[in-house]
Amino acid sequence: MITAKVKIMPKPGILDPQGQVILHSLESLGFQGIDNVRVGKLILLKIDRPGNAEAESSVREMCRKLLANPNIESFEIEIE
Numbered sequence: 001m002i003t004a005k006v007k008i009m010p011k012p013g014i015l016d017p018q019g020q021v022i023l024h025s026l027e028s029l030g031f032q033g034i035d036n037v038r039v040g041k042l043i044l045l046k047i048d049r050p051g052n053a054e055a056e057s058s059v060r061e062m063c064r065k066l067l068a069n070p071n072i073e074s075f076e077i078e079i080e
Contacts, residue, residue, distance in 0.1 A: 001046050002055040005078040006067060009040035014072045043067060052079045 010016045019037040026034055049055040059077050068075040
């Protein structure tokens with residue numbers, strides 16, 4: 001089994017309301033010096049593929065079809 005980590009983040013310039021709420025909450029709790037907060041997703045997949053290249057290709061297709069919205073999100077894949 002191969003483990004794939006997929007990190008999905010809003011693209012630069014895309015509004016991140018969850019990140020803004022966290023930023024304002026941290027400031028209201030007295031935390032200073034925080035310039036920006038972005039909130040994303042981490043998805044861990046255990047997949048049965050013969051090699052890392054095949055696993056990455058399969059996970060990339062999963063991201064394009066379901067896991068990430070290519071209009072507003074970018075993704076990074078790490079194969080272990």
